[in-house]
Amino acid sequence: TQDMHRTAELGIAAHWKYKQSTGGLDAKDAAQFAWLRQLMEFQKDVADPAEFLDSVKVDLFTDEVYVFTPRGELKVFPRGATPVDFAYSIHSEVGEHCAGARVNGAIVPLRYKLKNGDTLEIITSPQQQPSKDWLEFVATGRARSRIRAHIRAEERKGAVKLGRELTERAFHKNDHSFSRWLKNKGDHGTVTRRFEVEDVEELFAQVGYGRVSAQEVHEAATGDDNDSSQDLRPSFFEKTVRRVIGKDGHEGIRIDDVDDVLVRFAKCCNPLPGDAITGWITRGRGVSVHRRECPKALEIDPDRRIDVSWSDAVKVDRPVSLRVATADRPGILANVSAAFTESGVNIREANCRVDQDGSAVNLFQFTVNDVAKLRSLMRKISQIDGVYDVQRT
Numbered sequence: 001t002q003d004m005h006r007t008a009e010l011g012i013a014a015h016w017k018y019k020q021s022t023g024g025l026d027a028k029d030a031a032q033f034a035w036l037r038q039l040m041e042f043q044k045d046v047a048d049p050a051e052f053l054d055s056v057k058v059d060l061f062t063d064e065v066y067v068f069t070p071r072g073e074l075k076v077f078p079r080g081a082t083p084v085d086f087a088y089s090i091h092s093e094v095g096e097h098c099a100g101a102r103v104n105g106a107i108v109p110l111r112y113k114l115k116n117g118d119t120l121e122i123i124t125s126p127q128q129q130p131s132k133d134w135l136e137f138v139a140t141g142r143a144r145s146r147i148r149a150h151i152r153a154e155e156r157k158g159a160v161k162l163g164r165e166l167t168e169r170a171f172h173k174n175d176h177s178f179s180r181w182l183k184n185k186g187d188h189g190t191v192t193r194r195f196e197v198e199d200v201e202e203l204f205a206q207v208g209y210g211r212v213s214a215q216e217v218h219e220a221a222t223g224d225d226n227d228s229s230q231d232l233r234p235s236f237f238e239k240t241v242r243r244v245i246g247k248d249g250h251e252g253i254r255i256d257d258v259d260d261v262l263v264r265f266a267k268c269c270n271p272l273p274g275d276a277i278t279g280w281i282t283r284g285r286g287v288s289v290h291r292r293e294c295p296k297a298l299e300i301d302p303d304r305r306i307d308v309s310w311s312d313a314v315k316v317d318r319p320v321s322l323r324v325a326t327a328d329r330p331g332i333l334a335n336v337s338a339a340f341t342e343s344g345v346n347i348r349e350a351n352c353r354v355d356q357d358g359s360a361v362n363l364f365q366f367t368v369n370d371v372a373k374l375r376s377l378m379r380k381i382s383q384i385d386g387v388y389d390v391q392r393t
Helices: 002-010 012-020 027-045 049-060 083-090 092-096 132-136 141-173 178-183 185-194 200-208 214-222 226-231 236-245 332-342 371-382
Strands: 064-068 074-078 098-103 106-108 120-124 253-255 263-265 277-281 287-291 308-310 318-327 347-354 359-368 387-392
Touching (some): 074 083, 083 092, 083 098, 083 120, 083 141, 092 098, 092 141, 132 141, 141 178, 141 200, 141 214, 318 332, 318 371, 332 371, 359 371, 371 387
Parallel strands (some): 263 287
Antiparallel strands (some): 064 074, 098 106, 098 120, 253 308, 277 287, 318 359, 318 387, 347 359
């Protein structure tokens, strides 16, 4: 009969489906049964069961991958998942300290895309911390949210530390005791209400993020009350300790005439001791120092800009790049190198090329600790016969 023929062709499930519906199989069901028929035909043509199983896994789980823990536990991930996703699925601590992975016994990078049947073992290290780069390749929402939460927490921790440091220096600059104000919690309420924050830690975070200035916090803490100002006068012991520990920071930068400040030099302009500089309070990463003529420095939000200067007699080796345009003639590179030697500067890297117009462009990278020394070197190079132009890059 026709029903028997349909059952033989499509199977008993299709026969039942057909009986329950007056409209027959819908397009989706028909496609699925057609795929099943193709799979059965393929099974007849493939003699190797392992090859057939591999093909079925690829076809069956197009949007998911099935992997195993070393103990044989099955875990399911979206296609494109990595060992980092696997680590976070075990525990957030495992994810945060994930330093590497072994897949089927072989070391693989964290960007490795998991495949069906892989057996994963996560390698952890207490020193490992989540990186922003991980956000570029993780595939699961759990891993992404955990990484972002950790990064935010670290940025906040850095902002609190920087904000506390800047606020302490604002108090010291005005000859007030920061530690005494900090211990007297009864004085915190006025300041926290003024800036609409919950507590002093949040206040320091706002200072570290550059949303509130340290000087504003000091003014709010002292106000116009002379008694409050007198109460915050540092003791003789505190002044003595402050002088003893007030050493220059190794970076040689001062903020508001106070040394030893957490700073980092901007790579876009690489300021040298002696350069006119300006500071920018970054979000949780300290004060970024730029040369004043740096294009990026001109774009800095004025509310986050801060006056900085070099410490007296600072000697900090800083990387510098020079672009020297010369004629393409024998011996000119030796003459330029001799100018470096005479100035006591060691070239760390040099790249030379000849343009179509016959001029040579030479890029030199080296370190110096004083802008005056750099200017002297640039003058010597510019006086060499055949040198067209000398620029700091």
